[in-house]
Amino acid sequence: MAVLHVTQDDFEAQVLGSPVPVLVDLWAAWCGPCQMMGPVLEQLAEEQPGIRVCKLNTDENIDLALRLKVDAIPALIAFEGGQEVARCVGYRPKEALAEWLADIGFLA
Numbered sequence: 001m002a003v004l005h006v007t008q009d010d011f012e013a014q015v016l017g018s019p020v021p022v023l024v025d026l027w028a029a030w031c032g033p034c035q036m037m038g039p040v041l042e043q044l045a046e047e048q049p050g051i052r053v054c055k056l057n058t059d060e061n062i063d064l065a066l067r068l069k070v071d072a073i074p075a076l077i078a079f080e081g082g083q084e085v086a087r088c089v090g091y092r093p094k095e096a097l098a099e100w101l102a103d104i105g106f107l108a
Contacts, residue, residue, distance in 0.1 A: 008064040016082040026075040033091040034074040
């Protein structure tokens with residue numbers, strides 16, 4: 001499944017209302033580590049059809065980023081059943097991201 005770009009307008013439907021676990025990447029175009037995270041998330045989205053991977057541009061959705069209490073990017077927030085279950089901040093290579101997702105029960 002491809003990475004889904006969400007905004008504050010569809011966040012509730014696409015993330016909080018999702019029937020599957022969701023990983024949201026909060027990012028900005030000017031952020032180098034955010035740019036590095038992009039291909040990792042693209043691979044993850046293709047390899048793990050059991051989770052939804054979304055990207056939320058913090059510059060274009062400042063109110064939602066503030067509501068989510070994001071103070072550093074890239075921020076990865078895991079949601080399940082409409083609730084935040086975990087978060088991490090900073091670039092993670094694919095193997096480290098997969099390990100974190102397995103630790104929180106998103107990957108087998």
